[in-house]
Amino acid sequence: MRCTFCANEAVLRLRHANLRLCPEHLVARVEKEAERAIREFRMFTPEEKILVAVSGGKDSLGLWAILTHLGYKADGLYIDLGIADYSRRSREFCEEFARARGLPLHVVALAEEVGAGLDEIAATLRGEPCAHCGALKRYLMNRVAWEGGYAALATGHNLDDEAATLLGNTLRWDLEYLARQYPVLPAGPKLARKVKPLVFLSEREMVAYCLIRGIRYIYEECPHSVGARSLFLKDILNRLEDAAPSTKITFLKAFLRVHPQLPKPKEVEVRDCPSCGMPTAAQGPCRFCRIRERMAQRAPA
Ligand code: AMP
Ligand code: FES
Ligand code: ZN
Ligand code: ZN
DSSP, X not given: OXXXXXXXXXXXXXXGGTEEEXXXXXXXXXXXXXXXXXXXTTOOOTTSEEEEEOOSSHHHHHHHHHHHHTTOEEEEEEEEOOOHHHHHHHHHHHHHHXXXXXXXXXXXXXXXXXXXXXHHHHHHSSSOHHHHHHHHHHHHHHHHHHHTTOSEEEOOOOHHHHHHHHHHXXXXXXXXXXXXXXXXXXOBTTBOEEEOTTTTOOHHHHHHHHHHHXXXXXXXXXXXXXXXXXXXXXXXHHHHHHHSTTHHHHHHHHHHHHGGGSOOOOOOOOEEOTTTOOEESSSSSOHHHHHXXXXXXXXOO
């Protein structure tokens, strides 16, 4: 199989883009697509300092590499969630990446911030571990970005993630969530701008990109995500994509075109959390502080 652009052997076929790509042209396409998203949605400029939230997986470490190669100023943030072996290994991949490239990496640990890691939180609190985890991660990402004076917080959500989220939101016709699903969310008081430069890049492209660029990353999924609804939705979309290539990209791009016509999300009144001072819609302490207080009250092991 020959590359669409040169005489070299292609390593990846992208049916949705009608392309066959050699390593060199795959890297070029991935970086070009990320740059396209950054410009189209005015995510940030080369003068601005960006914080990339890295989980140790292919998407976020790939994103950090892409931004660095494109000449953006990007530091990393790793949140050590305290998930047995998984957190230790994913942290090593992030630290190795940062060290090898001489890039600054912030590390914050739930054990220090909340007084307990996610395994303990999951065993103590009712509700989905992933829901607690998501709330704690969002809080810490925002706080570090805000306190560090970063212009934007970038995450590694890719096309497969965004299409699955869109399918979930559409199945419920959740207009609030649909209105908030966008590749860039503006900054607010003590709220960092949130950006997703990989929205147009598929998981397969990110795997290939990391392989070609020699980026080592954790393959395993978080043990708490087993059976998660998002994985089920991704599987359904993969089957649709097999039968009809470009289903995902068409679904997402068509949504982004109609997005401006959606009703604006409800204005929520935010106040400062009396405990930590960060913004919250809750009456009383924010969700992060409530989890921290709840964990502090648990019976000692
Ligand atoms: P997930 O919510 O696990 O699908 O991850 C979505 C994005 O959140 C990743 O691409 C990362 O940018 C970020 N992220 C997830 N886990 C972490 C973590 N432990 N530390 C920092 N960023 C993370
Ligand atoms: Fe948060 Fe798995 S990464 S529950
Ligand atoms: Zn080529
Ligand atoms: Zn708080």
